Each structure stands twice: as C-alpha cells, then as structure tokens.
Amino acid sequence: MKPAPFAWHAPEDLAAALALKAQHGGEAQFLAGGQSLVPAMNFRVAQPAVLVDLNRVAALDSLAFDAEGTLRVGAMCRYRRIERDAEVARRLPLLVEALAEVAHPQIRNRGTLAGNLCHADPASEMPAVMLALEARFRLCRHDGERVLPARDFFLGPLATALAEEEMLAEIQIPALPPGTGTGFLEVARRRGDYAMMGVAAVLRRGPEGRCVAARLALCSAGPTPMLAERAAASLVGTRLTAEDFAAAAALAVAEIDPMGSVQASPAYQRHLAGVLVPRALALAAERAA
Structure with missing residues (x-):
C-alpha cells in the first residue's frame, strides 16, 4: 500500500x-x-x-531534569535516548523498565514518547506509566499553551484531549519522593507484542514502613489506560503484606474494563490482572524498602 x-x-x-x-x-x-x-x-x-x-526542530529533541527534579522530555526525544540515560534509570526506574517492553529496538531507535502518547493506544505501556508517575503534558499552539495532567489527556481508544491546532511539545514527569518503589510487569504473546495485560505500580513507605501513598495503572485494561484508584487507596496505611496485595488485586480486577482482543478474552485479561497486580505491588514494595 x-x-x-x-x-x-x-x-x-x-x-x-x-x-x-x-x-x-x-x-x-x-x-x-x-x-x-x-x-x-x-x-x-x-x-x-x-x-x-518535526525532525529539524532541534529544540524539541530534549531530555533533562530541572532544578526541582522534574524530567522534561521533548516531543522529538527518541525512546532509545530515554532508555539508555543513566540518570533517568536512577531517578525514574519505572520509565526505563517499561520502555524495555515497548516493541523492538528498531522501533525504539526511531519512535518518540510524545508520538506514542498522542497515538493513545490503550494497549501501549507508556500511557499507563504516565498515569502511574503523575506526568503532565505541555500542549502548545500558535497563540499559547496549557499544561494538562496525564489522567485528563486520554479520552478513548486513539483519542486524546489535544485540540486541532495543538502539539504535545513536552512531557513533564515529577521526581519520586524518598521511600518510593516502583514496578512494571506485563504478559504478551511474544516479546515486543502489545501486552495482553500490563501493570505499573508506585508505592511509598513512611518512616515506620507503612504505605503512605500508592498509584496503580494498567494497560490493555479498558478503552484508555486505567487507574485502579480504589485498589491503590486500599493500600494506604497498610504494612504492604501479601494479603494487602491480594485484596488490592481483587479491587483492581473489579475496577478495570478490558475490551478483549484476538489474543485474550476480557475474562482472561481480568485473570491476568489478578495475577500481575500483586506481583507488581510486591516488587514496588521491595524496592521501596
């Protein structure tokens, strides 16, 4: 064609x-x-x-942390540059961990994070990771700009809040507070395929070891990347035990709305979520310690 x-x-x-x-x-x-x-x-x-x-717009090919520790990713920054950056891996390991699951090296050498987010495929890993990391998007047009939280950007399959004349010029990912651990897990038919189910978990422990904050986002779990807010809220104040993770997983399975695919029925996707959520939470809790 x-x-x-x-x-x-x-x-x-x-x-x-x-x-x-x-x-x-x-x-x-x-x-x-x-x-x-x-x-x-x-x-x-x-x-x-x-x-x-946009390939000649050098100003959009940017990747840097600002004075507050926020990672600013320009619209023309390639996946591979983010994936190979040692400082990104140290400060935002969830981003690098999930990027390794995106397609294949050839795609990551050329593809951009901003392009992926604007495509807004609910089976893609990056939209869910942006929700888990509470990213913000700077949307520019010829006569001004606005900053939109990731949770307000994705409206449906391949649909975003971008206005007709707007460009996603920059992704802003805030610094993770001390005591935070993250984890990403997915199941795909083959390495590089879209996930049948993927889970991004962010947990923060307080001085006594109890959970003081939690974020849980899933891909291939609905018409948009899905935030399991009730599941995450159930973890706050707990000791982050296996029982706590199992209870959160049950809530997450009830919150998501998987659409199914040629590879996985909605019922199987819910099953996968029930398996992956406690594993991702356990991984994040271990790293938070």
Whole structure:
C-alpha cells in the first residue's frame, strides 16, 4: 500500500511548526518518529493532506531534569535516548523498565514518547506509566499553551484531549519522593507484542514502613489506560503484606474494563490482572524498602 498524496513541510523551529498547524488545521498532522502514523498512512487509515515534519526542530529533541527534579522530555526525544540515560534509570526506574517492553529496538531507535502518547493506544505501556508517575503534558499552539495532567489527556481508544491546532511539545514527569518503589510487569504473546495485560505500580513507605501513598495503572485494561484508584487507596496505611496485595488485586480486577482482543478474552485479561497486580505491588514494595 502507498499513502494518499500529501504536502510535506520541514520547519526548523517550534513557532513555524505551530504556525503551519494553525494554517492547515485538521488537514495537517505532525510527524515525529512515524512509527504509528506512517503505517496508518500506508493503509490509508490516516490521510493527512499536509505533513509537518518535526525532525529539524532541534529544540524539541530534549531530555533533562530541572532544578526541582522534574524530567522534561521533548516531543522529538527518541525512546532509545530515554532508555539508555543513566540518570533517568536512577531517578525514574519505572520509565526505563517499561520502555524495555515497548516493541523492538528498531522501533525504539526511531519512535518518540510524545508520538506514542498522542497515538493513545490503550494497549501501549507508556500511557499507563504516565498515569502511574503523575506526568503532565505541555500542549502548545500558535497563540499559547496549557499544561494538562496525564489522567485528563486520554479520552478513548486513539483519542486524546489535544485540540486541532495543538502539539504535545513536552512531557513533564515529577521526581519520586524518598521511600518510593516502583514496578512494571506485563504478559504478551511474544516479546515486543502489545501486552495482553500490563501493570505499573508506585508505592511509598513512611518512616515506620507503612504505605503512605500508592498509584496503580494498567494497560490493555479498558478503552484508555486505567487507574485502579480504589485498589491503590486500599493500600494506604497498610504494612504492604501479601494479603494487602491480594485484596488490592481483587479491587483492581473489579475496577478495570478490558475490551478483549484476538489474543485474550476480557475474562482472561481480568485473570491476568489478578495475577500481575500483586506481583507488581510486591516488587514496588521491595524496592521501596
């Protein structure tokens, strides 16, 4: 298959890219790594009249911690750069651990985190990880910008809160407080396939060893990445025992809404969640200690 005809623009700064999007509106698409958009164009599922290629916008290829410890990831930062960064691995191990499960090295060499999040596939690992890490997204347009929490960004399968003229220019991931442990686990048919179920867990222990905060997010668990809020809340104040994890898993299974796939029925996905949630929580609790 070949894509439908389109015009191609390669601006060299963010302002020019946003101006092109404002000019062409819904007929234009931003091109970053192209790992989702280009196949969709080849199959003519997506038929943008204009491509705004961001690969020459050097300012968007950024990866750095600010003075407050927040990781700021630009729209053109490749997966592989994040995955190989030693400081990211030290400060945000959940991000690097989950990135290793995303597709294959060839895809991660080219693909971008921002592009993945804008594609908003509920089976993808990164949207769930962003929920677990309480990430924020800086959305820019030609006449201004806004910052949106990750939990408000994903609206449905392949649907986000991005307005027609907006670009996801930067992902902001806040620092993890002391005493925090994280864990990511998934089950896929083959390495690199979309997960049949994936779980991202974040736990923080207080001085006495009890849980003082918890976040639990799942992929392939509903029409969007799913936050298991009741399950996470049930852990606060506990000693984080196996029994606590089992009780949280039961709540999580009741909270999710898996849609099923050719590889796994909704019932099997719920079963997987019941197995993976306590394991991911145990891993996070061990690391928090």
